[in-house]
Amino acid sequence: MPFSIDGNLDGSVNPDIDFFKFTGSPGQTVKVNLQSNTFDPTLGVFDSSCILINSNDDDPAGGTSNSKLTFIIPADGIFVLAATQCCDFGFNIGGNGTYQLTLQPFQTIGSISGRLVNAVTQAALPGFPDPFATVMLQLCDPFCHVVVSEEGVDSAGRFSFTNDSLGQPLEPGDYQVFASATDYLSRQTPVFPVTAGENHDVGDIALQPPVFIGSISGRLVDAVTGRPLSGNIDPFAGVTLTYCGDSGCGFIDQAFSDSDGKFVFTSDFGGQPLRNGTYFIDAFADQYKTTSAQFDVLLDGENRVVGDLSLQSLPIRFTNKVPCKKIPKKGGSCLYSVRVTNGLATLFDGDAWSFVGASGIGSSLDFTQFQPKPTQRVLLQPGESRTVKFDFPLPSTVNDNASICAAAIxxxxxxAIWDTVAETSVFCMTKGTSGFSLMPTKDGHRMFREMESRSTHHQAKPK
Known part of the structure; x- marks a missing residue:
């Protein structure tokens, strides 16, 4: 060895499988490759009694449909190799096409080792507990796309690879280590060669620790009047905060402004400090157009003030919201209304409808969404108003503690269903031991915003 055979399978008349008998040194480890550009090969190795030792369809390292096996020559020194087409694991069907079979002694490296450390303090990063540091070994042939093995480091941040994920010894070649830890910036080493028998130490891999900012704050104001928009009273203004990092973007927290329209974030919804990076703010208020802002907060301990975020009042306004009265536990009809006013300088011709969402109701889905009654036309001169009324039944079967919110659009x-111009929360209610009763207005607005994520009323066609 090494040894190479070029062969051809011709199964046009009878099944064609090629078998080759070899004699070698007992106990020697051998690597066999079966390659073909004309068919997907399957490789098998048998002992002298024609008992299958092992077989392979695709290279376990991935990336190709060629076959690869590593095995130890049996005690009598005799082994048989079989070449056939996928997926002939019985080695009795055969195939068609040319191939090349190669044998060579299997060489192994000693190990690939190293340590993960904090780039600032040089302290070791353990695999358990936090920050749960891990390393992934990749074979570069020529690209580093083949994952050989992955493991958590020990309590001293150290790791050592001697086998692949299937338990096979590592071969000489070009490798790369990818290191990661919770809240740290991931890092990969340069590609490095490892020769037969070598114990390769990549040394310390330093991961950059997270940088935590101080706060993000600002103020919500009316775009025309400049007056602060409060989250405690109408229009119940607030903001949602989204963070974008290495793993993508995600919701961080939501806050309602104070009586001066001010808001501040110092942590996420779980109480964890805010990391440096890119943030998005979406500012909202009842009967105002949502506005957004994007900004970077990069410095350790930085207190970022985004300033005033101006929200534009919607020209079609809702007033005189009249929720339904308290309904007994046995159920009843919920009658409610709202007044629509045209704040435009021109005639407004549109449709008004309501939308109800409820959660915790006790059904299989435990929530529902529906439109209570047909659309009502609103034809309004500039400054003109009209009251629209809605109703829906509330059955006794609704679970206690269920939440029900109604909106007007x-x-x-x-x-109209594609050109929506105004929306408002009319009321929210909950079912208790004595029946259905209204939530406080502020709590109702907050509940309404939570339910909005499930709502599809902007696309729901009014009847």
Missing amino acids: VGRRPS
Whole structure:
């Protein structure tokens, strides 16, 4: 060895499988490759009694459909190799096409080792507990796409690879180590060669620790008047905060502004400090158009003030919200209304409808969404108002502690469902031991915003 055979399978008349008998040194480890550009090969190795020792369809390292096996020559020194087409694991069907079979002694390296450390303090990063540091070994042939093995480091941050994920010894070649730890910036080493028998130490891999900022704050104001928008009273203004990092973007927290329109974030919803990076703020208020801002907060301990975020009042306004009265536990009809006013300088021709969402109701899905009654046309001169009324039944079967919220929506004709111009929360209620009762207005607005994530009322076609 090494030894190479070029062969051809021709199964046009009879099944064609090629078998080759070899004699070698007992106990020697041998690597066999079966390659073909014309078919997907399957490789088998048998002992002298024609008992299958092992077989392979695709290279376990991945990346190709060629076959690869590593095995130890049996005690009598005799082994048989079989070449066939996928997926002939019985080695009795055969195939068609040319191939090359190669044998060579299997060489192994000693190990690949190293240590993960904090780039600032040089302290070791353990695999358990936090920050749960891990390393992944990749074979570069030529690209570093083949994951050989992955493991957590020990309590001293150290790791050592001697086998692949299937328990096979590592071969000489070009490797790369990818290191990661919770809240740290991931890092990969340069590609490095490892020769037969070598114990390769990559040394310390330093991961950059997270940088935590101090706070993010700002103020919500009316775009025309400049007056602060409060989260405690109408229009119940607030903001949602989104963070974008290495693993993508995600919701961080939500806050309602104070009586001066101010808000501040110092941690996420779980109480964890805020990391440096890119943030998005979405500012909202009842009957105002949502506005957004994007910014970077990079410095350790930085207190970022985004300033005033101006929200534009919607020209179609809702007033005189009249929720339904308290309904007994046995159920009843919920009657409610709202007044629609045209704040435009031109005639408004549109449709108004309501939308109800409820959660914790005790059904299989435990929530529902529906439109209570047909659309009502609102044809309004500048400054003109009209009251629209809605109702829906509340059955006794609704679970205790269920939450029910009703909203009103207005759209502009002729495509009102696609040209929505105004929306408001009318009320939210909950079911208790004595029946259905209204939530406090502030709590109702907060519940309404939570339910909005499930709502599809902007696309729901009014009847």
